[in-house]
Amino acid sequence: MLILNFQDGWSKEIIIVNDGSKDKTFDIMKDLAKKFPEVKIFENERNMGKTQTVKNGLLKTKGDVVVIQDADFEYYPEEIPTLLEKMIKESLDVVYGNRFGKKNKVIYWKNYYGNRFLSAFSNLFTYPRIKTWIPDMEVCYKMVNGDIFRELAKTIESKSTFGLEPEVTAKLSKYKKDGKHLKFGIIAISYKPRTIEEGKKMHAFKDGSKALFEILKFNLFK
Numbered sequence: 001m002l003i004l005n006f007q008d009g010w011s012k013e014i015i016i017v018n019d020g021s022k023d024k025t026f027d028i029m030k031d032l033a034k035k036f037p038e039v040k041i042f043e044n045e046r047n048m049g050k051t052q053t054v055k056n057g058l059l060k061t062k063g064d065v066v067v068i069q070d071a072d073f074e075y076y077p078e079e080i081p082t083l084l085e086k087m088i089k090e091s092l093d094v095v096y097g098n099r100f101g102k103k104n105k106v107i108y109w110k111n112y113y114g115n116r117f118l119s120a121f122s123n124l125f126t127y128p129r130i131k132t133w134i135p136d137m138e139v140c141y142k143m144v145n146g147d148i149f150r151e152l153a154k155t156i157e158s159k160s161t162f163g164l165e166p167e168v169t170a171k172l173s174k175y176k177k178d179g180k181h182l183k184f185g186i187i188a189i190s191y192k193p194r195t196i197e198e199g200k201k202m203h204a205f206k207d208g209s210k211a212l213f214e215i216l217k218f219n220l221f222k
Helices: 023-033 049-060 076-090 109-130 146-153 165-173 204-220
Strands: 015-016 041-045 066-067 093-096 142-144 184-188
Touching: 015 023, 015 049, 023 184, 041 093, 041 204, 049 146, 049 165, 066 076, 066 146, 076 093, 076 142, 076 184, 093 146, 109 165, 109 184, 142 146, 142 165
Parallel strands: 015 041, 093 184
Antiparallel strands: 066 142, 093 142
């Protein structure tokens, strides 16, 4: 487990949610919680999928800034402080990672082009509001003001495994603070994709079609 180094004066909390796994996952989590006081652990009684599990985790947070971290080893947590640095220096409310901003390895081109298409389609709705082009809407790394993220999390309704990304992106683009839309920033991140044999679960066409529907649903309707 990586314990991140932030600036002096910043404390950390790490929320880990076990989505109903029946292996030794929760035992490992309990060991981590004993070893690291910043680690808080929770468990779903049954498998609920990524969207609802992340929602549950967000609602458990207390921090001023919150970022999502998948537990699949595709992302590099040591890059999280760079997102925080950008947020602070530019007084941003939201920072999205961008896997397409670096020369990251591509394994499944249909997933790659599917993500690019979904991001472009999402931007047709979100860009006019926030005036920021989000090149990687499906990215895991979404760093958001904690109070805003917790408020938004209460409204997350998608039951789709990968419905979180289009719903959160649409709702963040609609959110207003002091009568103004949120300030977004984008930063390139590293990414190491998994193969299906390694546990990759996303299917380009099946999950992509669901994402298209949810982009329309959450951008066009409240």
